[in-house]
Amino acid sequence: MALKGLDIFKLTPKTNCKDCGSPTCMAFAMKVAQGAVPIEKCPHMSAEALATLSEATAPPMKSFKLGDHPLGGETVLSRHEKTFVSKTLYGVQVCDCMDAAKQDAVIASIPTVDYERISERMYVETISVRHSADKSADDYVALINKVKGLGRPLLLDCTDVDVAKAAVAAAAGCDFILNGANEENYADMSAIAKEAKVLLGVRAASLDALHETVEKLEAAGNKDLILDVGSASIKDAYANAVEIRRAALKDGDRTFGYPSIVNVAALANGDAHMEAALLSLFTCKYGSIVICSEMTYAKALPLYGLRQNIFTDPQKPMKVTPGIYPINGADENSPCCLTVDFALTYFLQDAGESADYRCLRYVRPDRLGRRQVLQLLHQEVHGRV
Numbered sequence: 001m002a003l004k005g006l007d008i009f010k011l012t013p014k015t016n017c018k019d020c021g022s023p024t025c026m027a028f029a030m031k032v033a034q035g036a037v038p039i040e041k042c043p044h045m046s047a048e049a050l051a052t053l054s055e056a057t058a059p060p061m062k063s064f065k066l067g068d069h070p071l072g073g074e075t076v077l078s079r080h081e082k083t084f085v086s087k088t089l090y091g092v093q094v095c096d097c098m099d100a101a102k103q104d105a106v107i108a109s110i111p112t113v114d115y116e117r118i119s120e121r122m123y124v125e126t127i128s129v130r131h132s133a134d135k136s137a138d139d140y141v142a143l144i145n146k147v148k149g150l151g152r153p154l155l156l157d158c159t160d161v162d163v164a165k166a167a168v169a170a171a172a173g174c175d176f177i178l179n180g181a182n183e184e185n186y187a188d189m190s191a192i193a194k195e196a197k198v199l200l201g202v203r204a205a206s207l208d209a210l211h212e213t214v215e216k217l218e219a220a221g222n223k224d225l226i227l228d229v230g231s232a233s234i235k236d237a238y239a240n241a242v243e244i245r246r247a248a249l250k251d252g253d254r255t256f257g258y259p260s261i262v263n264v265a266a267l268a269n270g271d272a273h274m275e276a277a278l279l280s281l282f283t284c285k286y287g288s289i290v291i292c293s294e295m296t297y298a299k300a301l302p303l304y305g306l307r308q309n310i311f312t313d314p315q316k317p318m319k320v321t322p323g324i325y326p327i328n329g330a331d332e333n334s335p336c337c338l339t340v341d342f343a344l345t346y347f348l349q350d351a352g353e354s355a356d357y358r359c360l361r362y363v364r365p366d367r368l369g370r371r372q373v374l375q376l377l378h379q380e381v382h383g384r385v
Helices: 005-009 025-034 047-057 100-112 137-148 161-170 186-196 207-219 234-249 264-268 272-284 297-310 370-384
Strands: 063-066 069-072 089-095 114-117 120-123 126-130 154-157 176-181 200-202 225-228 260-263 289-292 323-325 345-349 358-362
Touching: 005 025, 089 100, 089 137, 100 137, 114 297, 120 297, 126 137, 137 154, 137 161, 154 161, 161 176, 161 186, 176 186, 176 225, 186 200, 186 207, 200 207, 207 225, 207 234, 234 260, 234 272, 260 264, 264 272, 264 289, 272 289, 272 297
Parallel strands: 089 126, 089 289, 126 154, 154 176, 176 200, 200 225, 225 260, 260 289
Antiparallel strands: 063 069, 114 120, 323 358, 345 358
16 A cells, blocks of 8 residues: 655654755655655665565566557556546557568558647557467568568467567567466466566456466566456456456555556457557556557548647647748639637748648737738738739
């Protein structure tokens, strides 16, 4: 159970030295209790006090990185409570059970979705490389070598210990997660993941079995984990994702305090519309990494917009830098288009320059009212046409 501010204050030096940035030790203790600052920010805390407090004041969900992308670290179940901190990552699945042409087609399609929206790059962040039980280690390694060329972090989805060893060796030099520990092989998989210094994905037939397996891994000294919510059914996967997050954040169960993986490609079973719906569902509840069979612009445009809205701090509105931007090769014969948002931004054809772009003008709403904006637009149009 998390400690209260007064419990933490009793272990502080009580000197009010302000070296931590807070005016008093009590203020510092309250911030630590709220999760606003780490206990280590006090430079005068004794080693004994740090040992006592570090585990108790640690965030309910562990934080990791996959390449440049943060995972975990969440502290609330709903965005309105505070904010979410690590956005859902999207991945595309490719399997060694596919023929070479299909593999090449999937791999070639991954870089095609790549665009910018409100200063954020939207693209497929990771690739899940799945091993089929009827394929050899050589088949799996050959596929990994193909996928490595894209330069994206990988999820090695493999439960065979011997194949996993070969896969980890093949993936050397890139960021990856070994997603393959279960009730039977967890000890061997943990040894492989620890040697490679990578996150280990854990799965089980039930939530109770998953909890027990994670407990065994933690007892063996491995706390670099990510939890696979399963793919037996949509109902079970959704229930597992919610229960895992709720147990960690509301019940203080640190055994479930890890990020999660959701394979919607397996859940949708070839239904493209269902897959798109599940991508949205598990973006909201609560996939840290969500794997699909393909990413197209039809899926990406609404999906990445949804993610950007959910994982943007509501206290820091999204902004576009004012400036001149080319839009679809407009010329002097293009119609003038007016759009207004909360910042009273409008687009206006610029016929005075090379006539191959439009101007993006930024108008401060506290400086000009609607009538003045329209007057300015009228002057611009009649002065340029």
